[in-house]
Amino acid sequence: MPRSGHAADSATTRRRQPRPVVRTVTAVAVVSAVVVGGSYAAGLGPFARGATEPEPAALAQARAFLADWAAGRLPKAADRTTRPTTAQEVLRNFTTGLDIHRPTLTAATTPTQAEDDTVSVPFTATMPIADLGTWTYRSKLPLRKQGDGGWKVDWSLSVVHPRLSGTRKFHLAREDADAAPNVTDRRGVSLSGDRFPSLRPVLDQLDTGTGGGGQRGAIQLVDRVTGRVERTEATLGKKPDRPAREPVRTTLDATWQAAAEKALASGAHGRNASLVALRIDNGEILAMANSPSSGFNRAVSGTYAPGSTWKIVTSSALLLKDAVAPTDIVDCPKYLTVGKEFHNVETSEHRNATFLKDFTESCNTAFISLRGKLGDRELGDVAGKYFGVGQRWHLGIPSYDGSVPAPRDQTEKAASMIGQGRIQANPLLMASVTATAVSGTFHQPSLTHGNRDTTTTTPLPHKVVTPLRTMLRSTVTDGTARVLSGLPGGIGAKTGTAEVSEEEPNNGWLAAHRGNVALACVVEQGVTGGGSAGPVIRDLLTAVPTDPS
Template identity: 50%
Template sequence: MTTHRAGVGRARRRRRWPAVVVTGVLVAGAAGWAVVYGPLAGEEAPRSADPGAVRTARAFLSSWEAGDLAAAARLTDSPAKAEETLRSFTAGLEIAKPVLTPGAARRVDGAAGAGARVPYRARMPVAELGTWSYGSELAVARTDAGWRVRWELPLIHPELNAEQRFKLVEEESAELAAVDRDGKAISAAEHPSLVSVLGLGGGKRRGEVQVVDRITGETRATAVRFGPDPGEGGGPLRTTIDARTQAAAEKALARHLDGRNAGLVAVRIDSGEVVAVANGPAGGFNRAFQGTYAPGSTWKVVTSAALLAKGAVTPESRVDCPKYLTVGKQFHNVETSEIPGASFRQDFIHSCNTAFVALRGRLANDEMTVFAKEHFGIGPEWKTGVGSVDAEVPVPASETEKAAALFGQGRLRTNPLAMASVTATAVSGTFHQPLLVKGTEQPAVATKPLPSGVVKQLRSLMRDTVTDGSAKVLAGVPGEVGAKTGTAEVTEDGNNNGWLVAYDDEIAVACVVEGAESGSGSAGPVLRDLLAERAGGGGAG
């Protein structure tokens, strides 16, 4: 049912790259920037932080994110200097559509009275190289003109100061040799999506954002690196790709996209190894690993796991599915459908948004954030062997945001990599950090297994979604296939993003298609063809 959407960095030795293209750097405020995927809102502030200070910090970040740099600057205590610096910060870095997410504010007492400090997380897409993610903090103080952000260079980035600036150094990579999970060579000609993911075929841009001395230009540090490295000792890059599944994924995307953007990831349920990663267009931006999307109703897999594990519902519990439910705003279902007297099982398999909104009081405000981290590994950094953007499950700042988050909206941010992992965890009970490049040193992510009874219930719900619910598009695929659909609104009047997550006996897979009508109608045919081809030709290794 309709929901309300509000570089490759290998864990190996690094070498310094020669500069082929150097662009200078002190923040390119492109006037065309748009707020990405819904309204910006921070985590709920502690009571000791003045609400006015928190609102000012959020408004500053929202204006900066939207590209209205003059409005952002007016919220500081030094508007002229702030606007000049915001416009020059990323000049030459080719950054567009930043995503700035505030965290929980804290009260700060000073000589001028109580103020606040508000941390935030920045995601800066750098051209087609990847996403530069970092954290910083705003200080807010009361002035004669009211609450204002105290202007200081480190609020933009911790390493930006009067002595340092940033610059982007780029080059084209040499051709990269790579092998699949069985040690067989894989090529750009056979697997065009792996050009952007791994750098196959050579000629792929790579580079780094450097911290340099403002006067001498001397490099002092590297803020972020993008792009492929050669294998150790010049050897081939050893991947976990299953060539047959990869080929089937690329073929299915090419057959059904009709020019739309898309991303797909398939992982082994028993290990988290990535057996396929494909994008539309093939060789374009790696949406599968680096996209940031609201997951829509596919997130109900996680919400259901939390509710079932807590005993807040059972599949047989009655949870009505009305046409509308208002929690600060009006939530509804596809075509304002309803299921009077519905069971939770019916709510899940037919993807009823209003039923999930009605259950918001059975979970604490931070419960989804904690549950997603403890059981699904979402929160800590993942290392797959290539550049990826981690999913985010912020603590909701209001009842409205909490209601939206339960069915995959609000400020939730995921991508096909994260949702393939979520699906694998849900149907196995155990989180395995996804891996694409063998030998990658992965940080430890401490998680707890899901209760076995919850896993059994989730598998049953997802199987019923295929046989009797919104994922009937997969009903003809042989074997025990389970799934969950999702449709996320990009804007109130625009097209949706269509999602589908699914599993068979070996893999879990997630697909998102932009500019779609629904998950079942857009991502459904892609996964149907992929899973059917796998069922007809054996498993992934």
Template identity: 55%
Template sequence: MTTHRGQVRGRGRRRRWPAVAVAGVLVAGAAGWAVAYGPLKPGAEGPVVADPEAVRTAKAFLGRWAAGDLAAAGRLTDAPEKAEQTLRNFTAGLEIAKPVLTAGAARAEGEAGARLAFAARMPVAGLGTWSYGSELALARTDAGWRVRWELPLIHPQLNDKQRFKLVQEESEELAAVDRDGKPISAAEHPSLVSVLGLGGGTPRGEVQVVDRVTGEAKGTAVRFGPDPGKGGGPLRTTIDARTQRAAEEALARHARGRSAGLVALRIDTGEVVAVVNGPSGGFNRAFQGTYAPGSTWKVVTSAALLAKGAVTPRSRVDCPKYLTVGKQFHNVETSEIPDATFRQDFIQSCNTAFVALRGRLANDEMTVFAKEYFGLGPEWKTGVSSVDAEVPVPADEPEKAASLFGQGRLRTNPLAMASVTATAVSGTFHQPLLVKGTEQPEVATKPLPAGVVAGLRSLMRDTVTDGSAKVLAGVPGEVGAKTGTAEVTEDGNNNGWLVAYDGEIAVACVVEGAESGSGSAGPVLRDLLNELAG
């Protein structure tokens, strides 16, 4: 594991927590879609390029499959009827509502063949998301390119000898302890009911690999929901009871019945010390929500720009009321900052300035940067069911412009954004962990340059003292933050975001149906951080 850079210091009361070494997990995700730098033909030079028509056919097949148009998906294969029937049985038998299928890299196989990798995220009703990777084989036929129909394309473990079976059950009452080994209960921490299964009755289950003939279970493809502690003992968590209690009280006080989610984790290890949802005991938005992150994503965009030397905090980047890139972009309340510096753009959260900087980053640069430095994209293992962040390559210039300030097809949740904040202010990604003992192979991320970390901490600190997060200005210690207001519909309510850090924790909060991040999530984090400061 790489060493810390830019140690974060605070002046509030320190929370004494024992250090636990945490490693990460790396699962191949989707990145790029036309060229793969794979094996070359003998004597060939450069990458093996797949025929663009093959790529289009593969992406069309994935699109029809994801949309539920299985007859159309079948027609793009060399076995239309069989493909349609199998896809229909697979989706219905596992209670998968709407798959999310993301095309990855493609490579040629001779003159008449190609292969394209893809990432699959299958939402299993009432349980969670099943994420895995697979691959399509394509062949050139008289009718054009077609997907070669074979069972493993649906999932690598699916074949003519074994299939999948969904097994569901309700969890029994679960004994769990906090990071200090003290019991935690549903009565004391109602938000942990849906997260850990405290109190029992929480849905859980697994997708089993079974023999097609005998039905005998051969293994488990994915498991959902809480597991009892190993060896029959209590579930050992990383929760800090004091932080959890303070977070639950702050969210209940200020969310005022609106749906919301909050995650706080340790900057130095990634251990989750609090996870709260509103309403408590309801859907686990904090870990399983899928939200556009709004302007909190400018932390990642700024890191990429600073690391590349594309800007400095003193660079002049104008902030006009409007900027048109295929569509018109504007700032909150159509504000403007003439002759602004990048520092002003960041701390006042100017969207148009970030749109204007789109030409300084390649189309896939944010996708690659978010994965390599922030660990976003690969599957995370926290010990409970969670949904991973999605940072797709933009399809066009308007989408690229929107993605730089956290809109477009970006999808995150408080778990991901708390981790983003911790990485930004420490320089090192630590995969979040909630259940101790969860197997987490090391994730291959790079440390952020020390200058980038210093720049981000300064910008986030200035956002509290002089910018859009002044709601936290009275909190003791060196607190930094970034606000975000994410549009859900053009004429509907927004989602209000705020991410922040103090000397030891990074925290992210989203409140649905809000007017702004500072106005909705701001009071929640203010009360939480004040309580933890003493």
């Protein structure tokens, strides 16, 4: 059942050094698609019959083998050879680790016939290596006539490449130019994936302007046992052809970023989690951290139900219509049925509670009881018009900017009042929602400078901002965000607990503000917001007691 954010519970690579680093990997990938040079049926034959002229059927079989191999139809290609089982295994393993995609294999039009009645068909292999260019080489297909009169490729390792053998194979050695030296924080401090692991996926997405034509690498022939490099088959990529531009200066603050990474590493307890901190006055992102630190940047691209942190938006919609005031009595029973039964965390209840109390204790049933005060599309309209939710944001990296679909029925409308149903958000969006709520003005979040802003929003009126600030502060002093109550700075916050499924623990959320900073954190399977995301935010604010300059 959907639940509110309630306190209790305790919470839970790949960039290298800036200098180029050679990474050696063994030759993956089943070869996929193909372009094969022509076919007999297309008019390149027939060959004249003669004592030393090859038969057209041999050339047709060679082309069919190349087509199947390159298209990834490895069993079919292997069946065209004299040793199908071995051939299929070799074809599958040959490109392992070479990052080859969509090769071109082209048969020559001038095969030769040897004295032993085998036919040799030369071919050219053009192997695109991801991010590096193409490796092109020539080899030959020997074909032998079978007892049934048909032709098959006379299998050996040299069919694939003339230097491939039982003792030698191919490796790809990449030389990566790390983007880290070209990216700095707001004050010019260099940001690297080694120092700030959570920034690795972010640095990958930034245009660093290194101007050097990207990565370089080499295809190497190595000893299968010792790994010793016997020769370099091809050098790929290119050297920088122009000087690097000025470093990319981000809005990040190295102090906040370091504190965020540390707080999340110690507080996530091995669970997936993420957080964002941004400036309230202009939307500049100060820190974004993920656990685990590598891979998906869930802080800005995640899609989560925001749970009861969404009650900031729901309250705004109700206050805009004068549908409720903080002092109004809105009963908070244990259960409320709207198509299905909704309840509060631990089936708590607060009889004759004020709306302020409902907010600070994150009462689901009270908020759901007010659903008739809003039109079916009104919650989404308010989210977009005042908070920029669902509009296209331009941060400087890709982001997911929220979704508030119109409810399909009353049950879904009830769920949307408490941040469930089909509403989706992430820590970036909820930090921005909090910043807008306490300032009254939406600012498009940004990670780099000079980004386009195509959003259109309307400021929240004082009659909404003033009670929201009071309600958020009361949640810290007297409600579910008491985990932050011992910290200075007049902190306001909203907890959230978002149901994932009947089988999994709920996600824990907390959105907060202090001074000119707004923050949001989600801990997957954190059970409650106050118990899981709360300690992470507390540790971050403790480590950085002052606002950024």
